[in-house]
Amino acid sequence: MKFNINDIYHGFKLIEEVELKEIDSIGRIFQHQKTGAKLINIQNDDDNKVFTIGFKTPPENSTGVPHIIEHAVLAGSRKFKTKEPFVDLLKSSLNTFLNAMTFPDRTIYPVASRNHKDFINLIDVYLDGVFYPSIYDSEYTFMQEGWHYVIDEKTGELKYNGVVYNEMKGAYSSPDSLAFDGVVRNLYKDTPYGNDSGGNPDNITDLTYEEFLDFHRKYYHPSNSHMFLYGDGDVLKILEFVNDNYISDFERLDINVEIPMQEKFESMVEKEGIYGISNDESEKDKTYLAMGYSVGSFNNPEELFALGILYDMIIDNPAAPVKKALMDAGIGKSVDGGFESSLKQPLFLILIKGSNPDEKENFKMVLRKSLQDLVNNGIDKDLVKASINKREFALREADFGGYPKGLIYYYKVVQSYMYEGNPFSQLQYDKIMENIKNGVDNRYFENLIQKYLLDNDHCIIYTLKPEKGYTDKKEKEVKEKLSEIKSKLTEEDKNNIISKVNKLREIQGTPDSEEQLNTIPTVSINDVSSTSEVLPLEERNEEDIKVLYHDVHTSKIGYLKFIFDARVIPQELIQYGKLLSEVLGKISTKNYGYSKLINEISIHTGGIRFMLNNYTEHSNKDEYYPKFIVRAKALDNELNKTMELILEILNNTKFEEKNLIIQTIRENKANQEAMIQSSGNIVAARRLLSYLSQKASYDEHIYGIGYYRFLCDLERNFNNKWEEITSNLEKVSKILFNRDNMIMSFAGDKEDYEIFKNNLKQVKNSLNKEENKYYNYKFSNENINEGLTTQANVQYVAKGGNFKEAGFKYGGALLVLQTIAKYDYLWNKVRIKGGAYGVSLDFGMSGNLYISSYRDPNVVDTLKAYDDMGDYLRSFNVSKKDMEKYIIGAIRDLDSPLTSSMKAERAMEFYFNHITQEMIQKEREEVLNTSIEDIKALSDLMDAVMKQNYICVLGNEGKIRENKDIFKTIVSAIE
Template sequence: MTFKINDIYHGFKLIEERKLEELNSIGRIFNHEKTEAKLINISNDDDNKVFTIGFKTPPEDSTGVPHIIEHSVLAGSRKFKTKEPFVDLLKSSLNTFLNAMTFPDRTVYPLASRNEKDFINLLDVYMDGVFYPSIYENEYTFMQEGWHYVLDEKKDELRYNGVVYNEMKGAYSSPDSLAFDGVIRNLYKDTPYGHDSGGNPDNITELTYDDFLDFHKKYYHPSNSHMFLYGNVDVMKILQFINDNYLNNFNKLDINVQVPIQKEFDQLIEKEGVYGISKDEDEKDKTYLALGYSAGDFSNPEEILALDILYDMILNNSAAPVKKALMDAGIGKSVDGGFENSIKQPLFLILIKGANEDQKDKFKKVLRESLQEIVDRGIDKDLALASINKREFSLREADFGGYPKGLIYYYQVVESYMYNSDPFSQLQYNELLENIKSGVDKGYFENLIKKYLLNNNHCLLYTLKPEKGYIEKKEKHTKEKLNIIKSQLTDSDRENIISKVRSLRAIQEKDDTEEQINTIPNLSINDVSHDIETLPFEERNEEGMKVLYSDLNTNKIAYLKLIFDAKVIPQELIQYGKLLSEVLGKISTNKYNYDTLINEISIHTGGIRFNLNNYMDSLDKDKYYPKFIVRSKALNTDIDKAMNLMLEILTSSKFEEKDLILQVIRENKSNHEAMIQSSGNAVAARRLLSSMSQKAAYDEKIYGLEYYRFLCDLESNFNNKWNELSLNLNKVSKLLFNKSNLMVGFAGEEEDYITFKNSMPIVGVTLKSKENLYKDYVFLNNKINEGLTTQANIQYVAKGGNFKKDGFSYSGSLLVLQTIAKYDYLWNRVRVKGGAYGVSLDFGITGNIFITSYRDPNLVDTLKAYDDMSEYLREFNASKRDMEKYIIGAIRDLDSPLTSSMKSEKAIDMYFTKVTYDMIRKERQEVLSTTLEDIKSLSILMESVMKQNHITVLGNEGNITKNKDLFDIVVSAM
């Protein structure tokens, strides 16, 4: 329909409407007359519809109240009476995204679905949750999600527990997070950013239930809200629904929430912090140096975009001049950071990892000199254009790893809207980019450097130092604090705590009534398609090479892949194959110096990536197909250039560039350390699986702790190993990059295929053809239960096995069990009662199972919960309606929306894993026909697998050591 400016539609006045050419969309801004609530609409033909409601929630302290409310408001409301409607939706809707997030100054509740009925259901639950939560009825949700004292008997030690409390204990164990937070907290010390909206574990326990409720009353009102509506949506229908069911019940309040501006500093400020390392670790090369500048203003969207590009230009790759200067000066082991524009005063951050405290002055000196040199000499034009083109390609492709496009656009909209700027300014980037490009020869970026980096006194250097035994000291302090608190409690106080804990557990264990369950809106099986999506895919032959082609509308972007069989690599050099994938593109070639090469890639392509992939055989857990894949994407006019760059890198990279290769090793080691600290569940799961199959053992060698230790050894013994290292990289490349060892992948429209086909002769000319000698690998699959210690405050607990080993077969009903376990049994036992931030279960088609917890305060109790799952399944009972919900939840995971590039990847994945459409149809039909008895019968499978007793736990050294009898080996993860 046609909307008119200043007309009112179901209480919403249309303030503005404009065409968003870059998105092929219409943008609208509505204002709700009665409440002053804002609604921003982007209409287009995207069927993956997105809705978000958000509130300005600047924290007044570090108790984490915005974060705890974010967790709590979706745990029951006026209309939706179950204990956790959010979880009910996770297990029973067709959502393509469902979450809630706490930012430094706002809290947002985004959802997405391709199904219109489901979309309305989700919207209804979210709106009722934020405006009418059940948190006012009792304090048990606050206790569960925030924090509470735990005392089972009067004689027991007093403890803290709570989901957010444990989540933030994990966050405060990560030095990367601590370094970033240290800059934010101190650079904007007199604003809400001086507090932690997520919560500092030391302060979370100061939050009272009354303060919690007061915060919700203050900020969760339509007058302090903004809403976002995206996609192929009936806008009038949504406006009417929101007005009639929610906003019309409120009157306008004068809630003028403003984030104050931090007064500029007169000079650079220095602050310090500490993080924990084990008593056996050396403090050398473990300091973080983080220098942050307050930079940019949302009233100038061009400058915001330009600063993002500037960071990439001078710091974000091995050829970036400032990064190169810092690394050449030997300051630290790697450079990280970024341009953070999710806060009112954006932050330009330079983070040095693996440094030493005595390098602070040298860091400041080299940084300043390198920036001044750029200004004096003028920025390299190719470097500037490369970074601009890289950002432009990213904006135009709008493919963000499976996230709904509308959600990404929302983040760009809200960043401007929150700070009183044009909400569409960051989405209308054509003119901004043209202005930036035209300024390259006129000192545009040099002036930015002068304004925000050289002549900007509003900056802060944060030094984060390692301290042996720091975590143990913190734990001891917490115990002493709790002992003092307990000693001051009267018998009545202790009885009250015991009573509250018992009441909380009783609520957690009590099932929702049928009446409560019936309040949750649901879909039926009839709303679910029985069909599967088939992907365009065919094999062709060009120039004697097999081509795997996907005919897809890719908006004139060509997706290229060179796929080499990695089984030509000898077993002892497999990890060099992985290292090769990290090195290529970051060293010089015969034709290009490495800095010129990086610029050429960014100017002419959307990137060139190298990876050692490993495809499983869907029918045999020990069969797998390792492939070394070179991926590139380019506009269809640049296919030739992309292909030539790929071949240049593969055939003439210079493996004698010692310093560059050392830098790659250091950066990858640093990335793995960050992964161990922040994604310990994935690390533990991979380690666990490595004892179960040959494929998983290979994966551990190239992705897991084994590869991390390989990198540590190379760095520690780099000079002694250099000749061997260089020779091995060269040897592996010669074995791999061979025409007779190659398949080619292409995704694009047929007319683009013709351009691609014309570029193929260069492949045959450039790559030599020689006989391939494929290797048979044999890995020892010794069952070893491991405790992997870190200085984290929490654990990641993994247990699993292989059900085919015990004679069971794969069925789609396992996916329904996965939904039941993740969002019912495990959620209740490990998250709700145990206090872990998350828990997950995964069934593989080859028979491997693993369960992992995330930021878990427990260890033994969690393993017992895993073991008890079989008993839960034996007693499992569910109504027909409940079974339908679980089935719908399982189907949702099978039907995740795919971008064109993802469709191409999935088609190739199916090709190598030998998954057929008949297998997919069979699995889907098994999901749809799963019965209560099918689920109950899987109790035997789970019991059998848990008895295999494969355990890996990564986390707190003290807890693992205390339970060392569970493990065959206890060793430091790092």
């Protein structure tokens, strides 16, 4: 229907309507007349609909109250009476996105679904949660999600527990996070950004229940809200629903939540921080040096675009001149940073990892000199063009890695609208990009450097230093504080703490009643398709090359892959195959210096990536198919040039540039360390699986702790090993890139396939052809049950095994069990009662199974929860309706929306894993037909796997050594 400016639609007045031709949409701004609530609508034909409600929630301290409320409001409300409506939706809805996030100055609640009924259900639950949460009924949700005292039954010690408390203990164990936060806190010290909205563990326990409620009363009102609606939904019906069921009940309040601006500094500020390392680690090369600049304005979209491009140009690009200058000066092991435009005052950050405190002055000097050289001499025009083209390609592709487009557009909308700017300014980018390109010859980017990086005194240099035993010292301080608190408690106080914890445990352990469960809206099993989507893949032969063709619409972008069988690499050189994937495209070739090569890639393509991947035979955990894959994407008129560049890299790379190769090794080592510190659940699970499977051992060899230690050895002995390194890279490259060792893949329209096909002759004629020798690898699989120690304040606890070896088969019921376990049993036992931030469970077709926790305060209690899962399943008994919910949740995971390129990727994965469409359909039918008895029957499977007793825990050194009896090996995770 046609909307008219100034007309009122179900209480919402249309303020503005614009065409957003760049994203093929209509944009509208509505304002609710009674409450002043704002609603942005982006309407188009995307069936993956998105709704978000957000509130300005500037923190007044670092107790984490915005973050705790974000958790708490989705734990029961006026209409939805279960303990965890959010979790009920996770396990029973068809959502394509469901979460909530706390930002430094706002809290948002986004949902997405392709099903209209489900979409309305999600909106209903979320709006009832934010406006009418059950947090006012009792303090137990605050205790669970925020913090509470516990008196340890065995030791009598007073302790803290709580989901957010433990989550933030994990966050404060990551030096990457601490470095970024240290810059933000000090650069904007007199604004809300000077506080931690997520919560500092030192301050979270200062928050009272009444302060928690007062914060909700103050900020969670329609007059302080902004809503966002995206996709092909019926706008009028949704406006009617929101008005009639929620915000028409409120009166307008004068809630003037202004985010103040930090006054500009008169000169650079210097600050320091500390993070903990273990006693076994060296403090050398462990310092972080960060330079942060307050730049640009939230209401100048052109500058925001340009500053993002500038960051790519001088720091993020492999040939970035400032990055090169810093690395050549030997200031650190890697250069990172970012351009953060989600703040009212955006941040331009340059971060050095692997440095030392005495390099600070050199860092400032080299950084300033390199920036001044760019201003004086001008930035290389090819580099400028490459960075602009890179941004334009990303805008055109609009592929956000599985996230709903509407959610990404919301992030762009809210960046300016939060502060009363134009919500559509970052979506109307054609004119912006034209202005930027037109300004290149007039020193556009050089002037930005001069204005914001050289002449800008609103900046900070932040030094984050390592300290041995710092985490233990902090933990000791907490224990002493708690001991002092306990010494002042009366017996009545102690009994009150015990009583409250017991009551909390009782609430947590009491299942929701049928009446409460019936308040949660659901879709019907009839809303679920009984047929699996057929993914596009056709085997063809072109120029004697096997081609996997995926006929999908990709808006004139071709996605192509060169796929080489990596079994030609000798076992002792497998890790060099992984290293090869990291250096290709970043060093010179016969016809291109590395800077020219990198620029050519960005100018003519949407990216060329190299990776060593591994596919598993679905029926056998020890049979696998390692592949070295070259992935590229390009507009159809650039496919010829893209293939030319790939062949240049494969045939003519020169492994002679010592500085660039050591830089790559150091950067990858830094990335591995960051993953150990921030994604320990993945690291521990991967390490665990390597104990029991040949395929998983290979994966650990190229992705996990094994590969990290390989990089450490190369860096430590680089000069002595240089000839060996360059020789092995050359050797692997020569044996790998063989035309008889390759198949290809292409995703795109039929017209684009013809362009691709016409270029295959150059591929056939260019690659060498020698006889291939394939190796059968043999790894040692041994149950070494490791404790991997760090100075983190939390643990990542993994346990698993192989159910096929125990005599069980894979079936669709396991996917339903996965939903039940993740969102019922494990959620309640490990997250709600145990205080971990998260827990996951995964069943592989090959029989491998693992459970892993995330930011977990426990070890033994978590392992016991895993062991007891079989007993839980034996007594499993739910209604038919609840069983349908679990099935719907499992199907949702199978049906997560895929972009065209993702469909091609998934189809290729099935092809190499030998998973047929018949198998996929059979699995779906098994999911849809799963019964309560099927789930109960899996109790023996869980028992058998847990008895195999494969364990890996990554986490706090003291906690691991305290439980040393459960480990066969205890080693430091980080060197």
